Amino acid sequence: MTIELLGLHHVTAMTDDASRNYKFFTDVLGMRLVKKTVNQDDIQTYHTFFADDEGNAGTDMTFFDFPGQPQGIRGTNSISRTSFRVPNDEAIEVYKKRFEEFDVEHGEIETLFGHKVLTFEEEDGQRFQLISDENNEGVSAGIPWQNGPVDTKHAIYGLGPIEITVTYFDEFKEALTEIYGMTVIKDESEVALLEMGEGGNGAQVILRKDDTSRPAMQGYGEVHHVSFRVKDHDAIVKWHEKYKTHRMGNSGIVDRFYFEALYTRIGHILIELSTDGPGFMTDEPYETLGESLALPPFLEPKREEIEAQVRPFDTTRSDK
Known part of the structure; x- marks a missing residue:
């Protein structure tokens, strides 16, 4: 069986304020909160998932709110x-x-690898950009949020290329091609564009070289990790075996309830592989996704303890 990567699965970053971050992503960006849960490895910490209308793999940006x-x-x-x-x-x-x-800090519209882009930042300094799918081919996008504040003809509906900046440019590029099977489609002295699976905006990595800046430090306003899509349980098992063959340290397969995950590091960069399913509508109906604190079954017995520790914030929208 093939175990090729299918595209981007999700990106997880860190925020200093889950409530403000929620308002920014829903009210300004028009992305749907499809799950409000906690970090399964640190239950005092919210883990929020913003995605397309149904929470499809390849559309979600997630946040930790570490106290x-x-x-x-x-x-x-x-x-x-x-x-x-x-x-x-x-x-x-x-x-x-x-x-x-909405007074959001942003740049001017530019062209990057043939596509119109617009950079912008959240209040905490987290860096983003919009990328146009006009003339794009490859991995399909998701479904715009049907009841969101942005017209569905224009709304965000998926993740685009993830940008990674490293000092060890050639070594990282080799890891992406030799281990992860990505193809280099643009290659310049200090920037390369790589893609996986069917390619296109939903399956690309922009790799940049920077050997003069100081190393980044983790904290709010920074990205925690990126996840790439694999089809199912059998595929992630094969990836676990591949990691062992390459003697790559890894987490082992972790059942996150909404998907299975496998983590490793390439130098400083934490890379997760995640299965496309089961998905986010396993424990909440479509109409009220993200409105209540959702806990996977193994954490449900700790609900009272968890609810006493996390700061409550209202994410109810179905009655508005």
């Missing part, structure tokens, strides 16, 4: 920017006006 964490420090050897796909160039213009309306 008391310091602000991250930008630098090299980090996941430096996350992209979100929009349907066309017109959508980039729509969001630019939206960012001006």
Whole structure:
């Protein structure tokens, strides 16, 4: 069986305020909160998932809200920017006006590898960009949030290329091609574009070289890890075997209830592989996704303890 990577699965970053972050992603960006849960390895910490209308793999940006964490420090050897796909160039213009309306820090519309892009930041300094799917081919996007504040003809509907910046540019590029089977489609002295699976905006990595900046430090406003998609349990088992063959330290397969996960590091960069399913509608109905604190079965007996520790914030939308 093939165990090729299918594309981007999710990106997980850190915020200093889960409530503000929720409002930014839903009210400004128009992404749907499909799961409000806790970090399964640190149950005092919220883990929120923003995605498309149904929480499909390849569409979700997730956040940890670690109590008391310091602000991250930008630098090299980090996941430096996350992209979100929009349907066309017109959508980039729509969001630019939206960012001006909501006073969101943003750049000017530019072209990157043949696609219109618009960089922007959240209040905590987290770096993002929109990328247009006009003339894009490859991995399909998700479904725009049907009841969101942005017109579905223009709304964000998936993850775009993830940007990684490292000092060890050639070595990292070799790992992405030799271990993960990615193909280099653009290669310059200090930047390369690689893709996996069917390719396109939903299956790409932008690799940048920076051997002059100081190393980044983890904290809020920085990315924690990136996850790539694998089909199912059999595929992630094969990847675990591959890691062992290459003598790569790894987490072993972890059942996250919503998907299975496998973690390793390539230098400073934490890479997760995640299965496409079971998905986010296993324990909540479509109509009220993300409105209550959802816990996987093994944490349900600790619900009272968990609810006493996390700061409550209202994510109810179905009655509005």
